Amino acid sequence: MVQYLLMKIFRALVTVTLIVSAAFVVLRLSGDPAIIILGPEAPPEAFEAFRRNWGLDQPIWVQYFKYFAAVFQGDLGNSMRDGRSALVVVGERIPLTLAITLPALFIKLAIGLPAGVMAALYRNTWVDRLIMMLSVAGFTVPSFVLGLVLAMIFAVWLGWLPSGGSDTWAHAVLPTVTMGLVGAAVIARFTRSAMLEVLGQPYIRTASAKGLLWRDVVRNHALPNAAIPTLTIIGFLVGSLVAGAVVVESVFSWPGVGRLLVNAVANRDLAVVQVILLLVGLTMVGANLAVDILYGIVDPRLRIKRLQAGS
Amino acid sequence: MTDLLRVNDLKRHYEVHVPEGLFGRKASLKAVDGVSFSIEKGRTLGLVGESGCGKSTTAKLVLGLIPATSGTVEFAGTPVTARHDAQWRAMRRRMQMIYQDPLGALDRRLPVITQIAEPFEIHYAQMPAAERTDRAAVLMDSVGLRPDMAMRYPHELSGGQRQRVVIARALALEPDLLVCDEPVSALDVSIQAQVLNLLDDLRERTGFAALFISHDLKVVRQMSDQVAVMYLGRIVESGLPEEVFRRPQHPYTKALVSAIPTPARRGKRERIVLEGDPPSPVDVPSGCSFHTRCPIAQASCRNAVPQLVASGGHAVACHLVNAGATPAVQAAE
Amino acid sequence: METLLSIKDLTIDFDQGKRFVRALHGVSLNVARGEVLGVVGESGCGKSITWLAALGLLGSKARISGSVRLNGQEIAGAPENDLAGLRGGRIAMIFQDPSSSLNPVHRIGRQIAEALKLHRGMTGASANAEAARLLDRVGIANATRRLREYPHEMSGGMNQRIMIAMALAGEPDLLIADEPTTALDATIQAQILDLLTELRRDSGMALVLISHDLGVVADMSDRVAVMYGGRVIEEADTGSLFDSPAHPYTRGLIAALPDIDGPRRRLESIPGTVPAPDQLPPGCSFAPRCAIASKICDARVPAFLPYGEKQSHFAACIKCRGGAPTETASMPGNKSALVPA
Numbered sequence: 001m002v003q004y005l006l007m008k009i010f011r012a013l014v015t016v017t018l019i020v021s022a023a024f025v026v027l028r029l030s031g032d033p034a035i036i037i038l039g040p041e042a043p044p045e046a047f048e049a050f051r052r053n054w055g056l057d058q059p060i061w062v063q064y065f066k067y068f069a070a071v072f073q074g075d076l077g078n079s080m081r082d083g084r085s086a087l088v089v090v091g092e093r094i095p096l097t098l099a100i101t102l103p104a105l106f107i108k109l110a111i112g113l114p115a116g117v118m119a120a121l122y123r124n125t126w127v128d129r130l131i132m133m134l135s136v137a138g139f140t141v142p143s144f145v146l147g148l149v150l151a152m153i154f155a156v157w158l159g160w161l162p163s164g165g166s167d168t169w170a171h172a173v174l175p176t177v178t179m180g181l182v183g184a185a186v187i188a189r190f191t192r193s194a195m196l197e198v199l200g201q202p203y204i205r206t207a208s209a210k211g212l213l214w215r216d217v218v219r220n221h222a223l224p225n226a227a228i229p230t231l232t233i234i235g236f237l238v239g240s241l242v243a244g245a246v247v248v249e250s251v252f253s254w255p256g257v258g259r260l261l262v263n264a265v266a267n268r269d270l271a272v273v274q275v276i277l278l279l280v281g282l283t284m285v286g287a288n289l290a291v292d293i294l295y296g297i298v299d300p301r302l303r304i305k306r307l308q309a310g311s
Numbered sequence: 312m313t314d315l316l317r318v319n320d321l322k323r324h325y326e327v328h329v330p331e332g333l334f335g336r337k338a339s340l341k342a343v344d345g346v347s348f349s350i351e352k353g354r355t356l357g358l359v360g361e362s363g364c365g366k367s368t369t370a371k372l373v374l375g376l377i378p379a380t381s382g383t384v385e386f387a388g389t390p391v392t393a394r395h396d397a398q399w400r401a402m403r404r405r406m407q408m409i410y411q412d413p414l415g416a417l418d419r420r421l422p423v424i425t426q427i428a429e430p431f432e433i434h435y436a437q438m439p440a441a442e443r444t445d446r447a448a449v450l451m452d453s454v455g456l457r458p459d460m461a462m463r464y465p466h467e468l469s470g471g472q473r474q475r476v477v478i479a480r481a482l483a484l485e486p487d488l489l490v491c492d493e494p495v496s497a498l499d500v501s502i503q504a505q506v507l508n509l510l511d512d513l514r515e516r517t518g519f520a521a522l523f524i525s526h527d528l529k530v531v532r533q534m535s536d537q538v539a540v541m542y543l544g545r546i547v548e549s550g551l552p553e554e555v556f557r558r559p560q561h562p563y564t565k566a567l568v569s570a571i572p573t574p575a576r577r578g579k580r581e582r583i584v585l586e587g588d589p590p591s592p593v594d595v596p597s598g599c600s601f602h603t604r605c606p607i608a609q610a611s612c613r614n615a616v617p618q619l620v621a622s623g624g625h626a627v628a629c630h631l632v633n634a635g636a637t638p639a640v641q642a643a644e
Numbered sequence: 645m646e647t648l649l650s651i652k653d654l655t656i657d658f659d660q661g662k663r664f665v666r667a668l669h670g671v672s673l674n675v676a677r678g679e680v681l682g683v684v685g686e687s688g689c690g691k692s693i694t695w696l697a698a699l700g701l702l703g704s705k706a707r708i709s710g711s712v713r714l715n716g717q718e719i720a721g722a723p724e725n726d727l728a729g730l731r732g733g734r735i736a737m738i739f740q741d742p743s744s745s746l747n748p749v750h751r752i753g754r755q756i757a758e759a760l761k762l763h764r765g766m767t768g769a770s771a772n773a774e775a776a777r778l779l780d781r782v783g784i785a786n787a788t789r790r791l792r793e794y795p796h797e798m799s800g801g802m803n804q805r806i807m808i809a810m811a812l813a814g815e816p817d818l819l820i821a822d823e824p825t826t827a828l829d830a831t832i833q834a835q836i837l838d839l840l841t842e843l844r845r846d847s848g849m850a851l852v853l854i855s856h857d858l859g860v861v862a863d864m865s866d867r868v869a870v871m872y873g874g875r876v877i878e879e880a881d882t883g884s885l886f887d888s889p890a891h892p893y894t895r896g897l898i899a900a901l902p903d904i905d906g907p908r909r910r911l912e913s914i915p916g917t918v919p920a921p922d923q924l925p926p927g928c929s930f931a932p933r934c935a936i937a938s939k940i941c942d943a944r945v946p947a948f949l950p951y952g953e954k955q956s957h958f959a960a961c962i963k964c965r966g967g968a969p970t971e972t973a974s975m976p977g978n979k980s981a982l983v984p985a
Contacts, residue, residue: 210732
């Protein structure tokens with residue numbers, strides 16, 4: 001178990017290093033920020049000063065090592081727009097994003113898991129067909145379309161909810177529901193296939209042959225096994241809590257991390273984009289690590305065999 | 312008589328990681344651990360043993376599909392290596408293989424005649440397409456596949472028919488050696504007999520030699536001129552099938568032969584039932600690796616690895632048998 | 645002998661979406677108290693589904709008709725709760741692949757205790773002690789430690805022993821063993837067969853042994869039923885069946901089997917392949933592969949009638965009424981074994 005954990009943590013660290021490097025490379029390769037920030041008509045001295053200020057005049061590998069050292073000291077630079085610490089700029093948006101993504105995650109699980117299990121248990125009946133139809137609709141319709149449709153119905157026609165902004169809790173309802181429904185569709189589909197796979201296994205037949213009622217077969221034998229692959233997708237959803245709302249935040253003008261990212265990219269605010277990329281990468285890696293650890297706990301096959309004295 | 316295939320002290324060890332203690336430890340899995348045999352032109356050697364005894368690894372080593380840790384394989388006087396150069400490819404043309412699972416060995420997107428003609432395409436690129444198809448049709452006929460099956464896909468055939476396709480393809484280049492790894496294990500009894508008879512007939516007609524691997528002693532006896540019994544990566548007994556299976560000497564072979572239930576044996580059961588499972592090839596017991604399950608083992612069996620000692624073509628690797636003190640274990644007669 | 649389980653005219657149709665395909669065509673079999681009935685046949689002959697259907701384990705895709713009586717009481721179509729009570733209790737079942745027949749995420753002890761709770765109301769320490777006793781009974785050493793382990797920590801042979809221990813938990817009158825040794829090595833197969841024989845002798849439970857392996861069935865059974873194309877085509881006490889088989893298919897199966905003793909001979913193969921369930925020929929379903937078949941074999945399905953003098957030998961073949969088949973000498977002697985039908 002210890003060895004399994006150490007290996008997983010080591011892999012996570014390698015991934016983080018790669019993400020940090022990738023962020024650097026992608027951002028440096030995508031154009032000269034000086035031109036975009038200052039505008040092409042700015043005097044050459046201004047360019048010089050800007051580049052010297054941000055260290056952009058040094059050779060690329062020097063920039064890279066300086067950047068790396070800075071990142072590991074927690075110094076992620078200042079926003080090139082308003083000069084405040086990029087960490088602070090991003091940090092103040094995180095609660096706003098979580099305010100819609102956390103409830104959305106709850107909706108995804110609360111609808112998606114039972115729907116997937118039901119679809120599998122009632123395979124090829126109208127229950128299954130209905131759930132799968134909704135599920136396919138849920139993830140083929142892009143979330144901005146669904147968002148606009150919901151806004152049209154509940155904000156424009158019925159006037160029950162605001163269509164954009166972040167002043168009251170009511171503003172959070174539409175973005176939350178939009179994300180929740182799309183995610184539920186994905187989870188339902190995934191859970192269904194995980195469950196079907198398990199229901200076809202010989203040990204399910206054994207459990208029935210043992211004399212268990214079907215509901216106990218499902219509860220005691222099918223669900224715990226189906227939970228194992230489902231963990232992966234839940235981990236992915238948890239990992240995207242911070243940055244998974246880019247589209248929905250833009251549609252509903254919700255001032256979260258996602259919208260900040262869109263603006264920062266448009267403005268070439270390298271430091272902010274960098275912080276967001278790192279944040280996304282880290283939450284993903286963190287969630288994956290958590291899933292791996294959970295796997296080790298839930299699935300005894302991954303647990304390290306105990307030392308057996310003889311046999 | 313000239314040996315077509317000569318295998319000398321062949322070993323294949325895998326470095327494995329045993330999850331033990333805090334960080335685990337490195338260990339050596341001895342899949343094949345010093346195997347020697349030879350096959351004469353046109354003869355069949357049967358290799359028999361339980362799962363994990365190294366018989367399939369031996370097959371891969373013989374064909375040079377995986378490199379040996381030590382030891383040599385010589386085919387028609389030329390060493391077989393796992394370096395897949397022009398020489399190996401030329402040799403590979405004369406050595407073909409048949410696996411247990413015909414569906415896995417076939418491409419499900421191609422009609423069977425295309426797959427049977429494939430070896431011509433690879434090795435005789437200059438052969439006109441029409442001739443390739445003609446030859447493939449002849450092969451189909453020789454393995455008992457009807458012409459109307461030519462354009463069918465593997466999944467449209469039964470298990471036995473698929474194995475016939477695999478056999479036809481393996482025989483396309485008229486190989487000198489056919490390595491058969493559990494070729495009938497996945498087939499029903501009535502189909503199994505068809506395929507075994509087919510292999511027998513084809514061998515008579517074309518004269519290929521064969522390394523025939525199976526866990527089924529009855530099948531091996533049916534097909535082989537010589538047999539070798541493997542246990543934990545070593546050959547423990549070898550000789551003529553009549554000798555080895557009728558008068559087994561090694562306690563393992565005795566138990567194996569006695570354990571086979573057959574309709575003819577019903578009622579007069581004198582099974583020697585071995586205790587426990589075979590040890591893992593990672594932790595091969597010291598000395599004679601069979602001593603942990605052997606009903607007649609003595610303390611001395613733990614000390615030295617017994618060598619295969621032949622007397623009149625029948626070779627046994629057992630200290631007690633070779634010391635002449637034929638132990639009083641019930642024979643399966 | 646007192647009949648324990650009686651299956652009569654069992655028919656199974658599988659829902660294939662657009663239509664139903666009949667997989668079992670009116671199978672009748674009896675199992676007496678304490679006897680061993682061997683059921684032999686090739687893949688797709690219906691030997692497994694017969695018993696799964698009898699226990700209501702085939703799921704909603706199967707439409708079942710016919711009668712299944714346990715001690716004279718009808719259980720076919722019984723409410724799910726009643727059937728569940730029988731399963732693992734009066735009738736237990738073990739399967740081909742022991743390692744995947746056990747739940748990978750639960751400890752061995754929990755899986756056995758589940759059966760003990762269901763059928764004997766045992767929980768806690770008493771269930772634990774009984775589970776350990778059962779493991780000991782099936783020849784697993786260090787039972788208390790093993791109870792805390794998972795299926796993947798054990799070999800296939802050990803897992804089959806655990807399946808047997810679990811089956812014994814309900815103290816069944818009948819154990820149905822579906823290919824119990826097919827996935828195991830020869831020396832392990834011998835261990836499991838020995839264990840089954842010993843347990844049966846001690847407890848007096850009846851055993852239905854389903855296998856494709858004629859040797860295993862011949863070795864273990866008191867009586868043997870041979871199935872082909874969803875029907876029982878021959879049934880007899882083991883001695884008669886192997887000494888004087890009646891049906892050409894049974895004869896063919898025996899002749900197709902290579903032997904380990906005696907002189908080597910060329911195998912006599914049965915030409916052709918088993919027909920798909922939805923493509924059964926009219927009349928005798930073996931006729932297209934049969935060396936002695938003639939036109940009358942295609943006329944209608946042959947009745948299952950007594951064969952020879954023995955009252956316990958039955959066969960479904962028009963050609964072998966009341967004695968040896970007329971053309972036995974040339975039976976499977978199809979020289980062109982290379983040509984499938």
